[in-house]
Amino acid sequence: MDDIRNIVILTGAGISAESGIETFRAEDGLWEKHRIEDVATPDAFRRDPVLVQKFYDMRRAAVQTKEPNPAHHSLARLEHEWTGASGRSLLLVTQNVDDLHERAGVTNVVHMHGELLSAWCSACDMRARWSEHLSGDPPCPECGSKALRPDIVWFGEMPYRMDEIYDALSQSDLFVSIGTSGAVYPAAGFVQEARAQGARTLELNLEPSQGSHLFDETRLGPASELVPQWVD
Ligand code: BV8
Incomplete structure (x- = not known):
């Protein structure tokens, strides 16, 4: 070197x-159990924010038990x-x-x-560490909009x-x-x-x-x- x-x-x-x-593309990976189009695109979040939030709540909880x-x-x-x-x-x-x-x-x-343990509001650009009271589909604590989302780069978005x-x-x-x-x-x-x-x-x-x-x-x-x- x-x-x-x-x-x-x-x-x-x-x-x-x-x-x-879990990895994504293994035979028993995450994308075998969840369709990308249902949980990891901006359209999916517009269609069914509760489902998308649940997917990330589940993964966030899992990661916090790992070392x-x-x-x-x-x-x-x-x-x-x-x-x-x-x-x-x-x-x-x-x-x-x-x-x-x-x-x-x-x-x-x-x-x-992006990061599982971060929340982002696409309306006011607020970022905050994700905490329990943000689980589900809550409004943004800063601006009150319903644009609060996991701070994750979905397919079709700019990394x-x-x-x-x-x-x-x-x-x-x-x-x-x-x-x-x-x-x-x-x-x-x-x-x-x-x-x-x-x-x-x-x-x-x-x-x-x-x-x-x-x-x-x-x-x-x-x-x-x-x-x-x-x-x-
Ligand atoms: C963008 C969400 C514009 C977060 C993720 C055609 C049609 C439509 C779109 C496209 C297209 N071609 C290209 C695109 C763009 C698209 C894309 O690539 N699609 C693919 C599927 C074709 N990309 C985008 O949309 C990106 N944005 O392009 O914007 C742009 C233009 C120009 C310049 C810049 C930007 C946005 C991509 C973001 C996607 N977000 N996830 C989440 O929920 O987690 S992607 C998802 O895959 C994961 O987040 C992860 O980050 C990413 C990569 O996966 P890997 O980490 O590689 O995991 P994987 O399971 O695949 O592999 C694991 C590997 O580990 C295996 O090789 C395995 O052998 C190995 N392994 C296993 N165990 C071990 C091990 N190795 C060592 N030790 C072990 N023990």
Whole structure:
């Protein structure tokens, strides 16, 4: 890693799988039990906000009973050690809506698809930590509108902080993708963006992702083993 200064890491549901959080596209994954069009689009929320809120209430409750695993902990250690030296940067971009990276101690996480534990009002732009009294389909506590929703990027919506992400990719020397199927854009295109800038690219996943051929190197196995091995 002598010639590497700037690292961008992208994580997906696979990094939280061994913490007991369901992934999306596995045979028994979340999208097998719920149709995306029913629970994860702006139209679904307009049609049936109570159903959509219930889906996120259920996942929020589940996440709060889970703990970070060795993969989350080793990325926290890497961030601490890497950014402790001058002239180096590390950006952790996650597609996950859980808070396990933060709970493991990572300080700078970009949640490009939002956060389960945050509420957002699309009328007045208020954001607040989600709490029990916001469950169900309540009005916004700030402006009273019925536009309060989970702070989640649904299909068809623009992911968060894209300028910052593309900026980091454009300066990256190493791009590492962990536990993601590479099925959802724009995240699935980050590897090409990093390659185009001359970055080395590494994939750590249980099985080859859709874009495996785009990586310089792919290591297959469970994240709780592969990530600590890579970091150490
Ligand atoms: C956008 C909601 C414009 C939150 C999520 C064609 C038609 C229509 C639309 C499109 C189209 N082509 C592209 C699009 C755009 C669309 C899209 O990609 N659709 C796909 C399905 C075709 N994307 C969008 O709409 C996005 N917005 O494009 O805006 C734009 C234009 C230009 C530039 C910027 C923007 C918005 C996407 C947001 C979607 N939100 N979820 C929620 O409820 O959670 S997506 C959902 O998938 C998840 O949130 C997650 O973030 C994301 C990715 O999934 P993964 O994390 O990869 O999970 P998955 O289950 O798939 O895979 C798990 C992997 O882990 C597997 O590979 C497995 O092998 C591995 N694994 C398992 N266990 C382990 C493991 N690995 C290691 N260790 C283990 N133990």
